[in-house]
Amino acid sequence: MSKELGTRADDFSKWYNELVVKADLAEHSAVKGCMVIKPHGYAIWEKMQQALDTMFKDTGHVNAYFPLFIPKSFFSKEANHVEGFAKECAVVTHYRLKNSENGIVVDPDAKLEEELIVRPTSETIIWNTYRGWIQSYRDLPILVNQWANVVRWEMRTRLFLRTTEFLWQEGHTAHATAEEAIVETKQMLEVYADFAENWLAVPVLKGVKTANERFAGALDTYCIEAMLQDGKALQAGTSHFLGQNFAKAFDVKFTNKEGKLDYVWATSWGVSTRLMGALVMSHSDDNGLVIPPKLAPVQVVIVPIYKGVDGLDKISEIVDPLVKKLKQRGISAKYDKRDTHRPGWKFAEYELKGIPMRMAIGERDLENGTVELARRDTLSKETVPLENIEQKIEELLVDIQQNLYNRALKRREESTHIVNTYEEFKQALEKGGFVSAHWDGTPETEQKIKEETKATIRCIPLNNPQEEGKCIYSGKASAERVMFAIAY
RNA sequence: CGGGGCGUAGCGUAGCCCGGUAUCGCGCCUGCUUUGGGAGCAGGAGGUCGUCAGUUCGAAUCUGGCCGCCCCGACCA
Known part of the structure; x- marks a missing residue:
């Protein structure tokens, strides 16, 4: 069939590339190095955003938004930072196009006085802004996060793992003391680890980076590292203690309780759409995607098996109320009663797309008061009584989530x-x-x-x-x- | 930036060496039969062969330029 995948053992890299495209997560765009995140992929990203955003809010953070463009001069203010990013910045030099004999060209008369950098990260514009927000210790801490896109002109790209433009969140906090900033840095690392393990079902190693691997401009970079099925590690999230580097670069001082002027202490932390890559490479198999229930856009798909309109109606009488009951339990169910595709086609499709559970219900089940439940993680099927099925589904979803984590943990320990x-x-x-x-x-x-x-x-x-x-x-x-x- | 590959219908491809207006599969449309793991039969629609130029009576095919994308290496979350 057209949707057949290569296997992981055969060529892991190829398997991954094909899976991302065939499972409708994303596709290559007309722009080199940039991808289109398709609805199925974006729905998973939205689930991640939702969970993370709640965790950020629960730890006292608020969201804001800073500009996409950063004046070039801002970049030169923190020496290490410039050095780290200079080689991969997209630069805006003009602000107008015009018609010419050769078609549309950049208007040479519309050159910017100061070039603008498309943000590779926002420390500079944010710390330039924070200068205006902070005068006294009473203004601290500032605990801001932003959801944004950033651009890093990488030489080589890979769907989700490394794309020229990517989506992420970046937290930028300002504190009165080093101790407080360090506590924040570590706290956010814990948030990321918690998210990775309890939502992505990916066990992670928490640690500190060496000087070589540290974020440009940070004193310490903490990270969570995941181990993927091919035995390669993936940095899944970072949290930086920035010391007073950016405060000094952007002259952000505050008056402390003793009435003395001091530079503000900073942190920044982020995770990106790279997590999508971690998700795929952690759990998926040769049959397609496997999504942990807590991040699945649809947790249970219900496929009716019937003959004729009457047959479907009889099944719907059972399924429609069941979908409602599942929703009441916070379980997202999709009843796919499209007549344009046959059951076998639907089974294969939802398997490829990683939907955690499938419930099939046909005429035989109506007679016996049963349904067939299939779980994506183990590919096992069982016929179970329809009675109290919503509870059974709920339990299985919890079990699948746990099983995926256990499996990944076992694999990591063994490797x-x-x-x-x-x-x-x-x-x-x-x-x-x-x-x-x-x-x-x-x-x-x-x-x-x-x-x-x-x-x-x-x-x-x-x-x-x-x-x-x-x-x-x-x-x-x-x-x-x-x-x-x-x-x- | 180096090395490799590719560009032909919505997708995947054959044809190219050896020039004669494009093959096959999937998908799509219509009809009937079907529906418990990607249905069957019959009919049908869909293409400036990436682009520009050259050679030729004639170019998907030969020659040159250009553009784009993917993969592998050096840099990075």
């Missing part, structure tokens, strides 16, 4: 290797997954290992046990293990 020598290290990388090893703490060693093996230090895990050891590369003393992996 986490502890090694003590560089030889073992390289062998472990062949197998894929996380590799826990001693490191001497220098950027040079980290760089060498990266050049030789492509593996990077994904993070230094939080609450990392202290343990005497020797760096696998240099043999120098090390006090703790760090987590390596080949990453997306």
Whole structure:
């Protein structure tokens, strides 16, 4: 059939690309490196947004919106920050087109006095704005988040994982003390980890980035790292302690309780549509997408099997009230009674699209007072009594959510290797997954290992046990293990 | 930016080496029969072959330029 997928074992990368397109999550657009997120994909993103937004609000944050364009001069104010982003910025230089013999051209007379940068992230415009909002400790903290699009002109792109334009949220907070900002940074990391595990059903490693991997302009970058089915790591979210770097760059001072002027302490944190990639690569199988129930646009699809209009009516008499009962329980059900597609077609379609549960009901079931329930995660089917079916469905959805998490956790644990020598290290990388090893703490060693093996230090895990050891590369003393992996 | 691939109907493709106005599958439309895992039969619609130029009586096919996208590497969330 036209919708047949390749397999993960055969070519994981190809499987992923095909799945994203065939499951109607997204497609390549006419613009290089940019994708169209299709309704099915966007519905999942909306579910993520909803859950995250609630978690942000519950931790005291509010939403606002800052401009897409940033004056070029803002970028040069924080040295590390410029360096980090300079190579991937889209720049607006003109503001008008005109007709010419060669068709529409940029009007050379409409050159901007100062070029505008399409935001790759918003620290600069936000801190320039915060200067006007903050005078006293009474104005602090500022706990703002924005949902936005950003542009990073990457050389190579990949649907959801790395696109030129992507959607994300970026939190930008301002605090009176370093301690408070650090608490905020860590709190948001916990929020992300909570979201990843309880909504995405993706277990994540919480940790701190090394200097090499740190956000440009941050003092510390905390992250959650996921392990995907192909044994590669994916940075799924970051939370940065920015110190006073941006306050100093944009001259944001406040009067503290002692009446002295001080620079404000900052954090920023974000997750993006990259999470969609994490979702797909964590749970899906060779039959198609698998979406955890808590993020599924539709949790249960109900497919009637009937002959003739009368047959459908009889089934609808049962199903229509059931859909209402499910809704009352907060379960989203779709009754697909389209006569334009046959049941088998619908089964295959919803399977490909990852709908967690399917209920089929036909004439035989009407006689027996039963329905057939199928779950997407295990592909198993069972015939169960219609009576009290909504409770059964509710229980199964919870079970599917949990099962997906357990499965992913088991996979991660099985693909986490502890090694003590560089030889073992390289062998472990062949197998894929996380590799826990001693490191001497220098950027040079980290760089060498990266050049030789492509593996990077994904993070230094939080609450990392202290343990005497020797760096696998240099043999120098090390006090703790760090987590390596080949990453997306 | 380097290497590779591709551009032919809505999608996926054959044809290109060896020039003669385009193949097949899916999808789409109509009708009948069907409906518990991507239905069957019959009929039908749909194409400036990415683009510009050249060679030729004649170009999807040969030549040159251009454009675009995808994949693989170096940079990054």
